[in-house]
Amino acid sequence: MTRAFSSLRWLCWVVALCASLSSPAHADVMQTYAYEPGKIYVVRTALGIATQITLVSDDEVVDYSVGFSGGWDVSRRGNVIYVRPKNVDVDTNLIVRTRERTYVIDLKVVASNWKRLDEAKRAGVQYRVLFVTQGLASTGTLAQSSSPGVVASAEMRAPEWDASKRYVFAYDVAASRGATALLPTNVYDDGSLTYVRLRNARGTTGLSQPAVFARRTQDGGDMTVNSHIDGNVVVVHGVYPFLALRNGAQLVLIRRNQTR
Structure with missing residues (x-):
């Protein structure tokens, strides 16, 4: 019973x-990934919002390519890449090659018809994705922790x-x-x-x-x-x-x- x-x-x-x-329920818009060779990473974006992808700090970008280039605005400054979708149905991939690593990223549009930022956050959009080496992910969202029960x-x-x-x-x-x-x-x-x-x-x-x-x-x-x-x-x-x-x-x- x-x-x-x-x-x-x-x-x-x-x-x-x-x-x-x-x-209202917001995902963490800042996220840290521990880089792992051969892994596919998903970056969640939204129409009208820019997302920053920061590579491992010592990485020097050699080149990068977007599968559906006409559907995205992509720019780079140093080891930082900015992506922004131009339309709704433009999910694609992004390959970034540096002197040390190759990043394989799926770019997904998770919010398009939002009217408030809360709605885009609730859909899971990421503002910033930070890559670090294994075991060094002590920055980013973890450093901002103040909630009870969080280590x-x-x-x-x-x-x-x-x-x-x-x-x-x-x-x-x-x-x-x-x-x-x-x-x-x-x-x-x-x-x-x-x-x-x-x-x-x-x-x-x-x-x-x-x-x-x-x-x-x-x-x-x-x-x-x-x-x-x-x-x-x-x-x-x-x-x-x-x-x-x-x-x-x-x-x-x-x-x-x-x-x-």
């Missing part, structure tokens, strides 16, 4: 949150198994219609960080990199949390009762079950 009641409450929460997609000195790489830590795997996951690509293959935490392992890390379609939100209570409002992508793992800086992964209209809900 208790389990049935708990399942019913979870189902009601899923339905309620899916219905509240129009309520400002979080390790920026997906962890090896540490026998001294107590891991929690008791998570439930639910997805809205059409969001199966965002469904994680595994979710767990170590008491300080939450690890959400996604699919398609190195496939031809690349990794779906969602915006991440949290809730303190089942009926509480969505709030922005700091996170970063490492390989095919979204590392959330903190542990929360509820998480929401969003990519445009796609939504995945994650609930941390009570542990004794």
